[in-house]
Amino acid sequence: MKPEHYPEAPAHIWEHFYHFTQIPRPSKEEAAVRQYVIDQAEAAGCSWKTDAVGNLVVYVPGSAGREDEGAVIIQNHLDMVTVKTEDKEHDFHRDPLDLQVVDGWLKADRTTLGADNGMGCAAALAVMTDDSVSHPPLELLFTVDEETGLGGAQELDAGMLSGTRMLNLDTEDWNELYIGCAGGHSHTFRRQYASAFTEGLAHFHLNLKGLSGGHSGIQIHEQLGNAIKLLVDFLQGVEGLQLARFHAGVAHNVIPREGDVWFACPSHLADSLQTRLDTLLGHWRGYLPAADEGLQTTLSAAEPEAVLSAADSNALLDVLAVFPHGAQSYNLAQPADLVDLSINLARCELQDGALYIESSLRFFNEDQSHPLRRQMAALARMADLELTDKGGYPGWQPDFDSPLLARGKALHERLFGEVPAVKAIHAGLECGILKSKKADVDILSFGPTIRGAHSPTERLQIDTVAPFWTLLTALLAEM
Known part of the structure; x- marks a missing residue:
């Protein structure tokens, strides 16, 4: 059940995110949420593929008049960190999250919220289901097992992707554009x-x-x-x-x-x-x-x-x-x-x-x-x-000459009247792995503001979601 004052606009993104919070999705147990995405894709008339480890790509045709443009990849991960306080009774394998709206933030009652990266997943689906969004052909990539070591990305069959431009929606500070991430x-x-x-x-x-x-x-x-x-x-x-x-x-x-x-x-x-x-x-x-x-x-x-x-x-x-x-x-x-x-x-x-x-x-x-x-x-x-060396994953080296970065910066300034900060993040985004598999891909990452990720205090700043959506859809309209 949605909490009192649950956000209503932009409608598509908030509706999809609510469904993500109601479907248990620990790492390595993404089957149910993956099926939700597949059901949405089939209802929208879109085709899809999965690879051997369960990564999913949904193929969304371009908007009218844009069918023959080059594809853009929108990438997110399906799983979430599952942490709760000691006094909270919650089974992350079975129970939906108990949402709350507190002082302009959306949170869950004494558990992680899964806005990392559920909000990015919701945005990708919203682009697919909102007919008002103009976009080129899209390849919506939903990876699995990100939170336990980026396993899905490491085993990804990159042959499912053709795009050479990618938007990753897994960063957590609005008004910032990310062009690099740490390896691990x-x-x-x-x-x-x-x-x-x-x-x-x-x-x-x-x-x-x-x-x-x-x-x-x-x-x-x-x-x-x-x-x-x-x-x-x-x-x-x-x-x-x-x-x-x-x-x-x-x-x-x-x-x-x-x-x-x-x-x-x-x-x-x-x-x-x-x-x-x-x-x-x-x-x-x-x-x-x-x-x-x-x-x-x-x-x-x-x-x-x-x-x-x-x-x-x-x-x-x-x-x-x-x-x-x-x-x-x-x-x-x-x-x-x-x-x-x-x-x-x-x-x-x-x-x-x-x-x-x-x-x-x-x-x-x-x-x-x-x-x-x-x-x-x-x-x-x-x-x-x-000692057991469990291995690792590559970083994403910043590219300050990225055409996608230049477009994103200019658009952000035009839309919101301020120049966004350009940063690298000390976290293991899947971008580094995907870049190693597709060297020709130009990547930009951004997202709404999330605080306390990976902890029971995880919360999403509600008023950053609308401008995040505005930037995403405006960027797709110009790509």
Whole structure:
């Protein structure tokens, strides 16, 4: 059911977006939303194709008199990040999103909204279903599995595409045009530790929640709290500590916002643990950004269970303490918030002695990432961890001489009376991969304003959707 004050105009884009929010679409589970797109295409009399991994291309004939023009690709991804707060009951595999309109923003109740990239998908369908839009032949490309490593784009059958101009609608700041994106690389680390029941220890459970979390690319420079790092900060100061379980983080591209750890320590330290935690909370709140003001911790007694030895526990905590996280270097030629190289300590799992750590790094120049990758390998060797290189994807090098950029800038200034900012984004847009598969394609990316992507605070600024639609349709009319 649409919430009160749900936007009504532009009608086609908002209607399609609503349907996207009502169809569950986690990464690798896009079949239902892909079928929605196919149904819309067939109702509009458009043909379509899919490739072996489920990427979909819808072929939209050109408007009257424009049938023989060169095709334009409009590209988006079907899947969404699925993150919720601890107190929210929601099954992302079955439940529609519960939408809310708050102070000019569209959001979901304590879950991600999926405006990344559902709004772009909705815009592509709106172009197809709104007969008032003038456009050349279109190839609407809907990729799958973007949020877990750009898998759909990497396996795309580029032979389904003929266009040499592409509009990507997966960026999140209105009044900005994007002409470059970061590449990425990910690693996992594993080790099996011995665990056993130990007599004479007190057992505890520490829960940490309320951090903002967020996108590990475009928000990595904001110095948001990382739940793994904060938990380790507490644990390393507990004498004789032995770890039982550790659970924090949800995905490689999400800054960890909450976590749980189960541990044991000598009984005589029990009374001092809460004092230590209260002291650290004061320290953390003194330097974390305002976005993390919801930070909360709960320390409680727990049932006894098998734990690692004190030596193994300390060694594991040392690994997490020295593990790099955050922006590593900035672009000297661009605004100070454009990060050149970063890494996200994304997940840590310890269960029955089995350790799993996941990290992802991002870069514009892949050569710059090599020392950081060697640092990961060195850390794995020193800690006797099994390192798996999960591979990566290329970046999209900025082209300031792009004809599509020149047209977009001029049109934006003419329509809205201001020159848009031209930027590259420290995130893994699929543009880099698609450019590697179709070297002749000229790409421009833009979108409405989205905040808090990849977190339960994700929200879409409603009044940026209409001008976004205006620019998209005006650009298609002139291409």
